[in-house]
Amino acid sequence: MFRSIVAAVLASSWLGIAGCSGDTKSAKEHHPLVVVGFDGMEWKVAAPLIRAGRMPHLKALIERGSAGYLYTEKPALSPVCWTSIATGMRKGEHGIDNFLDASGTPYTSAQRRTKAIWNIASDYGLKTLCVGWWVTWPAEEIDGWMIAPYSTAGQNAFNWKGSVRKDLPDQTWPRELFDEIVPIVEDVRASGRLKAVAADYFHVPPRVELDAVEKNLMLQTLWSIEADEIYLRVVKHMQARPDVKPDLTLTYFGCTDVVSHRFWRYMEPASFRYSIPADKVAEFQDAIAKSYEQADRILGEVLAGAPQDANVIVCSDHGFHAEFIDAPRDDGLSGHHLDGPPGIVAMAGPDVTAGFGQAAILEGKGDIEDAGFIYDVTPMALALLGVPTARDMQSHDGGPLMKRMVKKERREVAKGDSVRSHDDGFRKAASHGPSVDKSVVEDANRALAELGYLGITSDDEEERTRPPAKKKPAGETKQPPAPTSTPTGGESKN
Numbered sequence: 037m038f039r040s041i042v043a044a045v046l047a048s049s050w051l052g053i054a055g056c057s058g059d060t061k062s063a064k065e066h067h068p069l070v071v072v073g074f075d076g077m078e079w080k081v082a083a084p085l086i087r088a089g090r091m092p093h094l095k096a097l098i099e100r101g102s103a104g105y106l107y108t109e110k111p112a113l114s115p116v117c118w119t120s121i122a123t124g125m126r127k128g129e130h131g132i133d134n135f136l137d138a139s140g141t142p143y144t145s146a147q148r149r150t151k152a153i154w155n156i157a158s159d160y161g162l163k164t165l166c167v168g169w170w171v172t173w174p175a176e177e178i179d180g181w182m183i184a185p186y187s188t189a190g191q192n193a194f195n196w197k198g199s200v201r202k203d204l205p206d207q208t209w210p211r212e213l214f215d216e217i218v219p220i221v222e223d224v225r226a227s228g229r230l231k232a233v234a235a236d237y238f239h240v241p242p243r244v245e246l247d248a249v250e251k252n253l254m255l256q257t258l259w260s261i262e263a264d265e266i267y268l269r270v271v272k273h274m275q276a277r278p279d280v281k282p283d284l285t286l287t288y289f290g291c292t293d294v295v296s297h298r299f300w301r302y303m304e305p306a307s308f309r310y311s312i313p314a315d316k317v318a319e320f321q322d323a324i325a326k327s328y329e330q331a332d333r334i335l336g337e338v339l340a341g342a343p344q345d346a347n348v349i350v351c352s353d354h355g356f357h358a359e360f361i362d363a364p365r366d367d368g369l370s371g372h373h374l375d376g377p378p379g380i381v382a383m384a385g386p387d388v389t390a391g392f393g394q395a396a397i398l399e400g401k402g403d404i405e406d407a408g409f410i411y412d413v414t415p416m417a418l419a420l421l422g423v424p425t426a427r428d429m430q431s432h433d434g435g436p437l438m439k440r441m442v443k444k445e446r447r448e449v450a451k452g453d454s455v456r457s458h459d460d461g462f463r464k465a466a467s468h469g470p471s472v473d474k475s476v477v478e479d480a481n482r483a484l485a486e487l488g489y490l491g492i493t494s495d496d497e498e499e500r501t502r503p504p505a506k507k508k509p510a511g512e513t514k515q516p517p518a519p520t521s522t523p524t525g526g527e528s529k530n
């Protein structure tokens with residue numbers, strides 16, 4: 037059933053601006069939209085698993101919809117790409133150009149120069165539920181609900197993916213929502229659920245003797261398994277609240293990226309120029325596939341709680357491949373994506389074209405189709421929500437993605453429905469984020485060490501609780517290493 041927006045929103049901030057007399061902004065009728073983001077999901081891994089019946093929810097989605105490659109930014113860095121996905125802008129416009137800003141502090145939502153889709157949706161009276169999305173802390177005051185992750189600068193040493201912090205303010209909107217979230221975080225740890233999920237990725241206890249590097253790869257992965265499990269539980273909690281009926285749901289899960297960085301050489305040993313011991317290959321060869329199965333379970337659970345008539349977008353920010361180097365890296369990482377391999381997009385729903393790209397993925401016939409660009413997602417999503425696109429976005433007409441994946445009838449409705457910009461009257465971007473208490477920064481390393489309770493621990497306490505890495509010189513954060521070189525620092529880990 038279409039949602040019709042009865043209450044038009046009075047855009048008070050526009051009233052004083054050049055000739056915008058009597059402005060009310062309201063969305064046209066639309067179906068709810070659900071976006072499920074999986075960091076670093078790659079068709080080379082997903083398509084064979086779909087055909088083998090190991091990703092039934094993604095398979096079912098594609099069977100009733102369309103799918104293809106989603107081209108991305110280069111270098112492909114998570115905060116940059118996910119902000120592009122949520123704004124329809126490139127990094128030069130939205131201003132989030134790396135993990136850390138020039139002061140060596142993680143970028144925050146206050147530093148984003150352009151509106152994100154949740155701001156625009158709010159302008160048009162639409163409610164957004166946004167959970168775990170990159171660079172959303174501090175949670176913005178939106179019409180809806182936001183649960184914003186935080187990633188500390190010190191996390192560079194093990195895993196950039198953000199999580200919920202007990203002592204950090206402004207992780208939710210509305211603010212009081214945080215009190216509902218804390219018990220979920222505690223329960224994920226207490227319930228044994230995490231242990232079961234971890235045991236699905238790895239052999240616990242390990243069947244072979246592992247060195248310190250390998251134990252760290254597992255421990256760093258647990259961090260993301262935990263974060264994903266928390267955010268899934270939060271999404272389900274919000275979906276179960278009868279008063280939460282979002283027009284737009286945005287969710288992000290990071291583990292597919294984290295596992296791919298750490299276990300690629302065991303999955304695809306022949307792609308590496310150095311040899312990988314056979315017993316280690318046997319131990320870890322299925323870890324990436326397991327994380328994709330886990331992602332599929334997450335997708336199934338998110339969609340089970342979403343309205344049946346929702347349009348659904350599943351996407352990743354980039355793809356993945358083996359890192360072509362002559363010798364193993366000291367940190368053991370072996371999957372790579374800085375050179376921007378295309379990610380995935382799959383869509384289904386009442387406004388989505390059926391059949392585009394199905395044969396290659398579902399039957400292995402022919403090449404996987406090119407669907408569009410990460411910048412196409414927001415303008416296409418706005419069109420699906422009955423909101424005008426903006427002509428200052430990279431592809432204001434939704435680009436190739438909209439043309440290939442959205443039904444003609446819906447495209448006709450959206451045709452010509454655009455404004456010059458959605459950013460008029462938007463607050464000025466902060467030059468740096470709010471300062472974060474030192475205890476919060478230290479909490480990341482402590483929390484990682486605590487994950488040792490799962491029984492996957494490093495021999496060396498030092499390894500588990502490595503101090504924050506040295507602050508990078510300001511210039512370096514803006515110049516990621518060239519593709520296919522051996523990158524240093526956090527960029528390569530996420």
Ligand SMILES: [Zn+2]
Binds near residue numbers: 114293373528530
């Ligand atoms: Zn990554």
